Amino acid sequence: MTARIIDGKALSAAIKADVAQRVVQLKKQGITPGLAVVLVGEDPASHVYVRNKAAACEKAGLYSRVVRLAADVPEEQLLNTVRELNADSTIHGILVQLPLPSHMNAARVIETIAAEKDVDGFHISNAGLLMTGQPLFRPCTPYGIMKMLESENAVLRGAEAVVVGASNIVGKPMAMLLLAAGATVTLCNSKTRDLGAQTRRADVLVVATGKPEMITGEMIKPGAIVIDVGINRKADGKLTGDVQFESASQVAGAITPVPGGVGPMTIAMLLVNTLEAAERCAELAV
Numbered sequence: 001m002t003a004r005i006i007d008g009k010a011l012s013a014a015i016k017a018d019v020a021q022r023v024v025q026l027k028k029q030g031i032t033p034g035l036a037v038v039l040v041g042e043d044p045a046s047h048v049y050v051r052n053k054a055a056a057c058e059k060a061g062l063y064s065r066v067v068r069l070a071a072d073v074p075e076e077q078l079l080n081t082v083r084e085l086n087a088d089s090t091i092h093g094i095l096v097q098l099p100l101p102s103h104m105n106a107a108r109v110i111e112t113i114a115a116e117k118d119v120d121g122f123h124i125s126n127a128g129l130l131m132t133g134q135p136l137f138r139p140c141t142p143y144g145i146m147k148m149l150e151s152e153n154a155v156l157r158g159a160e161a162v163v164v165g166a167s168n169i170v171g172k173p174m175a176m177l178l179l180a181a182g183a184t185v186t187l188c189n190s191k192t193r194d195l196g197a198q199t200r201r202a203d204v205l206v207v208a209t210g211k212p213e214m215i216t217g218e219m220i221k222p223g224a225i226v227i228d229v230g231i232n233r234k235a236d237g238k239l240t241g242d243v244q245f246e247s248a249s250q251v252a253g254a255i256t257p258v259p260g261g262v263g264p265m266t267i268a269m270l271l272v273n274t275l276e277a278a279e280r281c282a283e284l285a286v
């Protein structure tokens with residue numbers, strides 16, 4: 001059996017085209033959705049991500065502002081930058097690119113972002129709203145994965161969903177979204193005993209560990225939908241996921257590639273979240 005490839009590039013292009021149309025409508029009401037991305041330091045991967053986010057915004061007609069701060073900037077200066085953006089009516093979404101330099105407290109920085117502009121969905125009150133079934137912003141990566149599952153017409157109600165990796169930005173919110181959709185969710189971490197016994201039960205398997213190709217075909221239930229969040233660079237410079245694509249695609253029913261799977265969806269959902277933040281502003285202004 002060879003799995004269907006879930007094409008994140010094509011699906012994200014369709015979502016971005018829809019965002020662009022809604023932006024045109026919003027501009028007619030005098031509102032241009034604006035996203036501010038704050039980048040601290042020189043991490044090369046972060047620079048690439050921020051450039052891609054800004055380019056995607058501009059292409060869809062959103063206003064984008066990138067605020068760059070030196071790696072040794074005092075935390076208080078970063079907090080003041082965030083506070084200024086909170087008060088700026090041209091900005092509807094604020095994102096502080098992670099990871100932050102080690103002298104900073106990332107949790108404190110995220111809590112300083114106004115919850116109604118927290119388009120990453122990482123603020124504690126947005127995490128709480130998601131957990132209690134009243135989401136304001138869904139974190140972009142899990143949100144994009146839900147859109148992929150929707151595009152596959154995956155039946156989530158009553159399905160066994162296994163999420164490998166329990167970070168605040170991917171694994172935990174992923175588990176909450178799957179639970180809200182009616183799946184029976186198992187959330188695994190690095191201490192999970194006999195991981196294969198868990199993953200082999202999964203109708204839907206989401207892997208976000210940062211451990212290259214750790215999930216092999218023999219750990220997958222035949223016909224399962226496999227979503228690979230991992231982005232790892234191999235010695236030859238090529239990207240690979242947390243799932244061993246070659247063996248997994250022989251067993252799975254559908255699978256996301258790396259690159260071209262979850263990555264493009266994450267950016268598309270950032271645009272959706274920013275647009276929706278601006279739409280909420282427009283509704284308040286009426």
Ligand code: NDP
Nearest residue numbers: 165166167170189190191208209210229230231262263266
């Ligand atoms: P973190 O390092 O924050 O979390 C990793 C999680 O995986 C932890 O919960 C950890 O367990 C768990 N884990 C690690 N090793 C194992 C193992 N052997 N078995 C089971 N669980 C394990 O990572 P992130 O969630 O931030 O990112 C994960 C991956 O996804 C990375 O490759 C990252 O680059 C990628 N990513 C991709 C995005 C995209 O847009 N495509 C967006 C965000 C991330 P424990 O809690 O016990 O430590």
